[in-house]
Structures are given as C-alpha cells and as structure tokens.
Amino acid sequence: MTTDPRTPRRAPAGAAVLREDVTEAIRAAVFEELASVGFARMSIEGIARRAGVGKTAVYRRWKSKLSLVLDLVSAFAAQGLPAPATGSLYGDVRALLEVASHALRHPVASQVIPDLLVESVRNPEIADAIKAALLDSQQGVAAHIVRDAIARGELPASTDPYRLLDVAVGPLYWHLVVVRADLPKGYLDDLTRGAVAALRA
Template identity: 60%
Template sequence: MAEPETPAPRRAPAGAAVLQEDVTRAIRAAVFTELATSGYGRLSIEAVAKRAGVGKTAVYRRWKSKLELVLDVVSEVAGQVTPVPDTGSLRGDVHELVTTAAQALRHPLARQIVPDLLAEAARSPEIAATLEEALQRTQRGIAGVVIRNAVERGELPEGTDPELALDLILGPVYWRLAVIREELTPAQARSLTRAAMAALADAGTE
C-alpha cells in the first residue's frame, strides 16, 4: 500500500512545505489523542500514524522512536501552554496565572495525559528529565518575569524567590485539578489568588 506522504522531489513545487507542516501537525495532534486514550505504555507508532492519516514512514522521518516522538511533542507544547501575564499588577498577573493553568488542566486531554506521563516519569529517567526541563523551565521563566515586574513596581521586595512564588501560585491549582480532580470555580480562583498574594507578602518579610 502506498504511503500517504511521499518524499518531496529535489525541486519542491509551490505549497509542498505547507503540506509537510500539515502532516507534522496531524501527527502531533494524533500523539496527544493516543496518549489520552491509550496512555504512554500502550501508545504505538502504528496507532499514531493511523489516527493522523499518514503512513508509519511519515512518523519515522521526523522521530526515530516512540519515546523521542512523545518527548518532543510534550516539550514543544509545554512551552506554549501558559503565556506570560502582563496585567499591570501582581494581583492581576497571579489571577491570570491561576485561571490559565486551571483552563489548561481542565482540558479533557490534559486530565488524562498529565497524570499518565508523571507516572511514566517515575519509571523512565528520560521522561522525567524531559518533563523537568520542559515544564519547570517554562513555568520558572514565567514566574521569574512576573516576580521581576512586581519588584520593579514596588509590590514585592528585592530577592523574592520566583520558584517559591511558582509553588505558592500553581501548586494548589495542580493539586485541585490534577490530583483530587475537583473543579475550580471563579470564586475559588479568586480565593487562591488572595491566598497566594498573602503568602508572597509574608515570604518577603523573612
């Protein structure tokens, strides 16, 4: 059976690059759906290719293995999940971080994929290292910008720890949505924002 995607000729016709990018996007989307429905352990290149509507060689041209495929896709998406808030105030930024993280974790795919990947990370040093690099680096960078802006506005003292701020702001959101799997209402998001603000102010006095 012919592969749905064929190698591009030496002189690619107009639009060929767009077609290739469409194939890559279809594969990435298929990976997330397969992770959500089957989990990492049962995920296969064959299933990803079938769901994406391409042949297996289209996947292997881009990634050498299932592990490389999943790690690359998760890394890329992790860096795009949470934009850096810039509302003009620390309270506004914290509230936006809380609500944005809640929205991301509330997504049906995320609710299945995140716990599964964390479980796999306990068994695979490569997955653990990638999750730490992708997720923690991204979120720490965002927290660093938020705290730096707050310090410049005089809302927090110099030396406020961005990592501690990240724990205080997003830790409760993850606990509620990913661990105990309870909803986070708008009123509760506002309460978490107030609690995080109080905790940051208290931490800054030590």
Template identity: 55%
Template sequence: MPAAVAEPVLEPAAAAEAKRPPTGAALLRDDVTEAIREAVFEELATTGYARLSIEAVARRAGVGKTAVYRRWRSKLPMVIEVVSEVVSTGIVLPDTGSLLEDLRLLVQVVHRVLRHPLAAQIVPDLLAEAARNPEIADTLALALREAQRESSAALVARAVTRGELRPGTDPDLALDLIAGPLYWHLLVTRGPITRDYLDRLPRAISAALSAA
C-alpha cells in the same frame, strides 16, 4: 481525525534509510508532521503512553508507518519531542498594574489549561511513566519548569519594581504556589474548584510571597 495525507511509501527494508535526515526533495511535509502530532496527543489521551504504538498513531493521522519513522526512530523520542514543544510554550501575560491582578490572571490561565481534557488525561499518565523512565522525567521537568518560570519571573520582577515584593523574591516559589494547588485539585483529588476558591487563591499567594 486529521484528513489522510499521502507520502511516499517505503518498503520495510528501506526503513533505516528513511530515518536519515532528509535533504532536497525528501524534505518532510509540514502538513503530514502536524497530522502526526495531533494523532500523538489523541492516542496519549485515549490509550496512555504504555499502550501507544507507532501503528496506531499512523492510522489515526491517516499516513503510513514510514511517515512516522522518517521523523522519529521510536515512540519515546516522538512523545518527548511532541509533548515538550507544547509544555515549553510559556504563558505571556499583560502587566495588569498590580501583583494581585497579575496573580489572578495567571491563576485563571493555569486553571483553564489544566482543565483541558487532554491535559487532565495526558499529564498524570506521563508523570506516572516518568517515575519509570528517567529520560521522560528529565525532559518533562526541564520543559515544564523552564517555560513556565518565564511567566512567574516576569510577574515577580514587575511586583518588585512596583515595590509590592522585596528584591530577591523567588520566582520558582511563586510558580509552585500558583500551579501546586490547582494541580492538586484538578489532577490528583479531582475535586471541584469554585469561583470563591479561584478568588481566594491569588490573595493567599500574594500574602505568602510578601511574607517569604
């Protein structure tokens, strides 16, 4: 659990005032914000979105509830902002010199990300919550698609330049072909993924993109 970090404690009556954008001496401390962010992920992984509470996040972060309310008015914008910042971080991959090797590397990276315990617990829970909450659904869809599309777009553009793919090849199709099978195996059926599968998948994606 992150070490306790003290911030000025406000009475409940002052909570509304605390939610206003801070200025001057009231600037929010980065170390406290980071402790809260870590606590949000740990609580999501432990209890899920529905049972997550501001009180539990504050307790895990070692701060008062006021420190959380000074940053977010409720748990929904808190979770949306924290999760969006993580999933919107695109994957930057080196140019390996061939489409197949680029695909092999990207498949390995996505595989490692989805195997992470937090991802394995948080992503399915948030997607289930998204079915009931349009705001979460829209935010997740935008953050996931736009960030990771940069990686697939760069991969496709390099392959087109090399003559390995035809101009106009859809980067979104490439992303679907890469992430879809891995997500299905790791987070839906939760079946094992062998080295042989990880070796065959890039070849299958390459063939599908070439034929598309």
C-alpha cells in the same frame, strides 16, 4: 544521448518533502493516543491509524514513540507561557492562574500530563523533557511576576520567586489534576488572594 544541463534535475526517489499537514495530523494523533491509552500502551501503529497515515509516514519523522513524545514535549516547552503584565501583583497572579486553569482543564492535557509524570520516574529522558516543559517555563513566568512586583514595591526584594508556584499553581494542579474536581465559584479569586498574602508574609 546527452542531458541538457539547463534541465532541472528531479529529486531522487525517497527524497520527498515531508508534508506539514501529515506531520500535524500525527502530532494531534499522539496527544489523542496518549490521552486514550497512556504512554506505556501507545504504539506507532495506533498513532498511524488515528492519524489516517501509514506507519512509514511516522517513521520518516521520528525513529520511535519515545523520540516522538520528547519532540512534542520539547516543542511545547519552547512555546512557553506568556508572562502577564497587568500592572499589579494581584492581577499578574490572577492572570497566571487563569491561563494555568484553562490548560489543566483541557481534556487531553488532564490525561497526558499525569501519565507522562509517572513515566518520567522510569525514564530520565522523559523526566528532563517534562522538567523543561512544565517546571522551567513556569519558573520563568513566576520570576517575571515577582521581579515586577518587587520593582513596584509590592514585595520585598528577598522574595523567592519560585514560592509563587508553591502557593498558587501547586493547589490548582492538585485540585484539577489529582482530585479532578470542578473549580468552585470564586476559587481562582480566593487562591489569588491567598497566594499574594503568602508572598507578602
């Protein structure tokens, strides 16, 4: 019996296309699992159970929980933060703080970020991924804000762009993630004014 060459060949067993909806369910489950039990206690079994899939579905996509978390953090870093362009230094800093405060107040992020920062002390791969996701992306936004402010004559040319993170995002992170307190009314406005004054000093 001969095979008609015009007949499409069937994909070999095991070569099934990975369903995107399953992949997204697993990614969502990872964030939930991290927030619930932390990286150290997180397991592929727990992720699969939370996603409503078998362990095999997870292992087809990632070889370990570390590679899974690194992939998610790297994807987050690739998205980056939008660089504000309000036309003024005050407006740009205020917009940056608004976006950052929403991100840090997210219930999952408020659990996941501190846990991964602790793990990064013991794991250089996680440290590199966290640096790219949290530090490098924010440094790029800070540099953009300061560069625009210098071009408008609002800041001296010698202004260190990364100082913006120290005087603006640093206090916000401390308040929301470390102290875990609600922001008082007008806090972001006060913090913006203080950060702008510090940059100009």
